[in-house]
Amino acid sequence: MPLNVLGVVAGPEPGGRTAAAVAGVLAGAEKAGASVSRLELSQAGADGVIAAFATADAVVFGSPVYRATYSALLKDLLERTERGKWGEKSAPLQGTAAATVLTGASGHHFLAVADLRSVLAGFFAVQVLSPGLYFDHGAYVDRSTLTGDSAALAAGHGAALADLATAIRASTALSAITPQV
Template sequence: MTITLLGVVGSPSPGGRSFAAARALLDGAAAAGATADVLELADRPDPEAIQRAIEDADGIVFATPTYRARSSSLVKGVLENTGRGVAGDTRAPLLGKATAIVHTGATAHHFLAVDDLRDVLGGFFAAQVLSPGLYFEGADYVDADGIPTLTDRARELAEAHGRAFAEFTAAVRAAPAVRALRPLL
């Protein structure tokens, strides 16, 4: 059975650095046999369509620029509208789901923002998070005719995480006891 992955890109600008990083990770996953799609929140997709896409995918990659050591408000908005399966929630699309994190920023100073999102996904939603996550800074990109492109080293790292994420997602999907874990509260 094919693994299906979804990249949720939380940049306010389409086609930017976060998109390039997510695309490279998903390319690595595709090389390992997964299918992947990207949903850019800059395109203002319907909130219900976002939730359905998250529910339908086996694994979710959250890619976001870093603002003040945190994820973008677009990613936060998606998570605020996502049920956890507790306190009357009728849906829990991230519960027991494999997830991966890609943060981008100008410098390495805010790389710990990955940990913040990992805590939210793992503790609050009971999603399974591939560690250690990725953080790419400005030096990890080159400008190719106005299009942000990862350097060879950064692309290789993202693709390696993508291959690992495909395997991780397959393992989580095949582990009913892991998928049955619930949020902390």
């Protein structure tokens, strides 16, 4: 059964640089044999994305960076996502792999990648591919096209994400890790 990799684009409007970056990672996962899909959070809404988590072996979280952190849309999605603690009935991200790809105007906010990785790994017990990707405007030919080097980097992350998800799927111990608090 092929891996199912979901790309989530958490920009305020569909398309653009973040969507191109997520598509680049998904292209690498697809080339590695995964089945891929992409949802724009601004169109699908948090409930639609959370429902899609249920069948995902891996998730690519993509967001533009605003005020040195990922978007409010992504924050809202994560706050609505249950993690199987404190009476919650589901934990749709548990036992999944994730890749992060953030985008910004300059390299000044690249450390926001670490904040997102920390939330996913620590709060949701997701196995997060490291390092995360951060693309500033220099990584693009135009608003919707990555440069050749950036596309290759994104595709490499997609292939690595597929490998990580395969390892998690094969490991009872990795897929059973839960958040501690």
